[in-house]
């Protein structure tokens with residue numbers, strides 16, 4: 001997904017705000033081998049994704065090279081908080097930008113019960129120049145892209161959904177350089193995104209990216225010690 005020309009990076013903005021808290025606290029190298037071993041178990045099933053480790057190219061939005069595939073191919077589910085954020089940013093009633101039935105937003109019994117509207121086979125907020133009209137207020141799912149975290153059982157190679165406490169424990173351990181008991185968190189990137197052209201990610205920025213991605217995806221913080 002593209003940012004407008006004036007905002008070139010999603011991850012980098014977040015890292016600038018969060019990276020300073022990690023000075024001297026990040027010992028991620030010890031977990032690299034474990035992540036690589038877990039990734040090797042699922043790599044063949046996740047051909048559209050790649051493992052992101054410290055030292056890999058960092059993400060910088062390449063708006064001019066991005067086809068906004070995600071904004072065209074997928075419908076985006078949103079929760080109440082995201083609807084309020086978009087309503088405040090647009091000053092539109094929610095029915096103007098959500099999928100509706102009989103004039104009312106469709107409300108499904110899901111954690112994210114609403115769906116962003118679509119027109120001409122793309123998200124209602126996608127501009128003709130393929131930038132997002134509501135980049136600053138865009139849903140968490142859009143902020144998350146092109147990263148995601150999977151938890152993989154290092155013995156069976158199964159992708160797991162551990163309890164929130166187990167997830168946090170695993171992420172904490174990885175960030176602190178401690179042995180990871182149970183499922184291994186893997187930070188993945190979508191290979192179709194052309195934005196991985198920046199300088200190598202240093203360990204502190206990688207740790208901040210893992211933390212931001214975890215918080216966006218699972219709605220919680222995962223910093224060691226809080």
Ligand code: SF4
Pocket residue numbers: 001002070071076116123124125126127131132133134135138139142
């Ligand atoms: S809200 Fe913006 S980033 Fe998200 S799908 Fe729509 S156009 Fe794309």
